[in-house]
Amino acid sequence: MSLPEDPEAVTLRAEYPAWEIWPGIDGLWRARKPGHSGPDGRPVMAWGQDLAGLRDDIRRYEGLYSEDV
Numbered sequence: 001m002s003l004p005e006d007p008e009a010v011t012l013r014a015e016y017p018a019w020e021i022w023p024g025i026d027g028l029w030r031a032r033k034p035g036h037s038g039p040d041g042r043p044v045m046a047w048g049q050d051l052a053g054l055r056d057d058i059r060r061y062e063g064l065y066s067e068d069v
Contacts, residue, residue, distance in 0.1 A: 006023075012051055020034060029047070031058055
């Protein structure tokens with residue numbers, strides 16, 4: 001049995017379709033941008049205590065590095 005999808009998560013996934021978004025077992029929301037690396041060569045990841053925080057972290061990354069990825 002699966003739990004119903006969080007409506008805010010559905011909206012966030014629609015806003016950022018290039019990102020994979022999921023709730024972590026530690027209570028944090030996580031996202032990654034498959035196939036992309038940051039300037040340090042590590043995978044592109046974002047975290048937030050809630051979906052609003054995750055959205056802010058994704059926006060921050062997109063604003064800083066959107067021309068690079």
